[in-house]
Amino acid sequence: xxxxxxxxxxxxxxxxxxxxxxxxxxxxxxxxxxxxxxxxxxxxxxxxxxxxxxxxxxxxxxxxxxxxxxxxxxxxxxxxxxxxxxxxxxxxxxxxxxxxxxxxxxxxxxxxxxxxxxxxxxxxxxxxxxxxxxxxxxxxxxxxxxxxxxxxxxxxxxxxxxxxx
Amino acid sequence: xxxxxxxxxxxxxxxxxxxxxxxxxxxxxxxxxxxxxxxxxxxxxxxxxxxxxxxxxxxxxxxxxxxxxxxxxxxxxxxxxxxxxxxxxxxxxxxxxxxxxxxxxxxxxxxxxxxxxxxxxxxxxxxxxxxxxxxxxxxxxxxxxxxxxxxxxxxxxxxxxxxxx
DNA sequence: GTTTTATTAAGAATTAGTCTAAATAAAAAT
DNA sequence: ATTTTTATTTAGACTAATTCTTAATAAAAC
Numbered sequence: 001x002x003x004x005x006x007x008x009x010x011x012x013x014x015x016x017x018x019x020x021x022x023x024x025x026x027x028x029x030x031x032x033x034x035x036x037x038x039x040x041x042x043x044x045x046x047x048x049x050x051x052x053x054x055x056x057x058x059x060x061x062x063x064x065x066x067x068x069x070x071x072x073x074x075x076x077x078x079x080x081x082x083x084x085x086x087x088x089x090x091x092x093x094x095x096x097x098x099x100x101x102x103x104x105x106x107x108x109x110x111x112x113x114x115x116x117x118x119x120x121x122x123x124x125x126x127x128x129x130x131x132x133x134x135x136x137x138x139x140x141x142x143x144x145x146x147x148x149x150x151x152x153x154x155x156x157x158x159x160x161x162x163x164x165x
Numbered sequence: 166x167x168x169x170x171x172x173x174x175x176x177x178x179x180x181x182x183x184x185x186x187x188x189x190x191x192x193x194x195x196x197x198x199x200x201x202x203x204x205x206x207x208x209x210x211x212x213x214x215x216x217x218x219x220x221x222x223x224x225x226x227x228x229x230x231x232x233x234x235x236x237x238x239x240x241x242x243x244x245x246x247x248x249x250x251x252x253x254x255x256x257x258x259x260x261x262x263x264x265x266x267x268x269x270x271x272x273x274x275x276x277x278x279x280x281x282x283x284x285x286x287x288x289x290x291x292x293x294x295x296x297x298x299x300x301x302x303x304x305x306x307x308x309x310x311x312x313x314x315x316x317x318x319x320x321x322x323x324x325x326x327x328x329x330x
Numbered sequence: 331g332t333t334t335t336a337t338t339a340a341g342a343a344t345t346a347g348t349c350t351a352a353a354t355a356a357a358a359a360t
Numbered sequence: 361a362t363t364t365t366t367a368t369t370t371a372g373a374c375t376a377a378t379t380c381t382t383a384a385t386a387a388a389a390c
Contacts, residue, residue, distance in 0.1 A: 025336080025337090026335095026336060026337065026386085026387050026388075027387075027388095028336090028337065028338080028386080028387070029386090029387095030337080030338070031337095045377095046377080046378080047376090047377075047378095059338095059339080060338085060339085061338065061339040061340065061341095062339090062340090062341095062377095062378080062379095063337095063338075063339070063340085063341095063378095063379075063380080063381095064337080064338060064339075066377095066378065066379075067337085067338090067379095082247045082248070082249045082250075083247070084247045084302075086251075086346075086347075086376070086377065087376080087377055087378090088377085088378090102290065102294060102296050102298075104296075105299065111294060111296070113290055113293070113294065115286050115289065115290075117282055117285065117286055118286065118303075120282065121280050121282055121283065121303075122305060124280065125267065125278055125280075125305055128278070129267060129276060129278065129309075129310065130309075130310035130313070131267050131269075131276070131305065131307050131308070131309055131310065132307045132308040132309075132313055133267075133305045133306070133307035134270065134306055134307045134308075135305075135306055135307075136303065136304065136305045136306070137249075137302065137303070137304045137306070138283075138286075138301065138302070138303045138304075139301065139302045139303075140287060140290055140296065140298045140300075140301045141298070141299055141300055141301070141302070142296050142297045142298035142299045142300075143296070143297040143299075144294075144295075144296055144297075145294065145295035145296065148295070148297055190367080190368090191355085191356050191357075191366095191367055191368065192356080192357095193355080193356070193367090193368065193369080194355090194356095195368080195369070196368090210346095211346080211347080212345090212346075212347095224369095224370085225369085225370090226369065226370045226371065226372095227346095227347080227348095227370090227371090228347095228348075228349080228350095228368095228369075228370070228371085229368080229369060229370075231346095231347065231348075232348095232368085232369090251345075251346065251377075251378070252345085252346055252347085253346085253347090
């Protein structure tokens, strides 16, 4: 059973609190403000997070955003992705089903999908190469349905039956 | 049948030549020097390529390295990967079987593997999400066999039977 | 409440990658 | 073959993401 959003929020805070206590690190306002902010977003990058928080009149520095993200990754509450651009994309990771990503090369939107077969591939690789796998990254890049139909409508002289290029 | 290395080298040059001719671009020494250099390396990043060429007393600038890599990607002779660091990793791509990657988090070495099941997943995603997929990236990250056994030998007090955390 | 010290903010530094403008070298014209 | 034209190159300036530094701040310990 998936916990309710509010309950979930509390659980996440508890996880981070215990993590910080175990590491004998301080429970600062900034760290929890960042955690709270993150748990309202789907996918985000460090700079947007920083700007969003500034806009909401939190006073956080870039350094703290990066440092806290690092901590949240370490304790498993956040995942970092390198989706090909020159910056990292992050997402919350607690109690979130295993999934992989579809990135639209046109609108840059990120979609999620699940497929258990990746697990099988992982096991095969583990056995065949003696590789002790920690995690995987699977990204499909292409054009999403929305952008595809947008293109079809706007391209002048394109017929519905001929494929464009 | 896979062509011999020398023959292969020639083919690759021909592909690039024709590409440049089609685009009415110039066949410069620098462009071919970079191509030749690349076809002796497995995986590389732009900076190492630049330094290696400098060491061999080629005179190439960083800009030319980046620009030429872009051209080689465009004509399908090179692939770019974003393996999680803050820089791109490249590899030659001509007549090279489809494969994915294993990255060792310890020694940073990159291994390759093939699995046809990824194709199936791709088709499923294509159908279910109406996503027009151009390519995929699958990376497993973990500890390679070599590093694993190195650790086992060096960790003091570790027994062969108990798993280390 | 005071002291201690980890953490923060602001901005300097770094790093991968891109851009710019003068110099060079392919290709075209003579 | 030489000259002219212009794409390409080089070196270094620039940018953007991220990391580092240092004085100021605020948790936690006393």
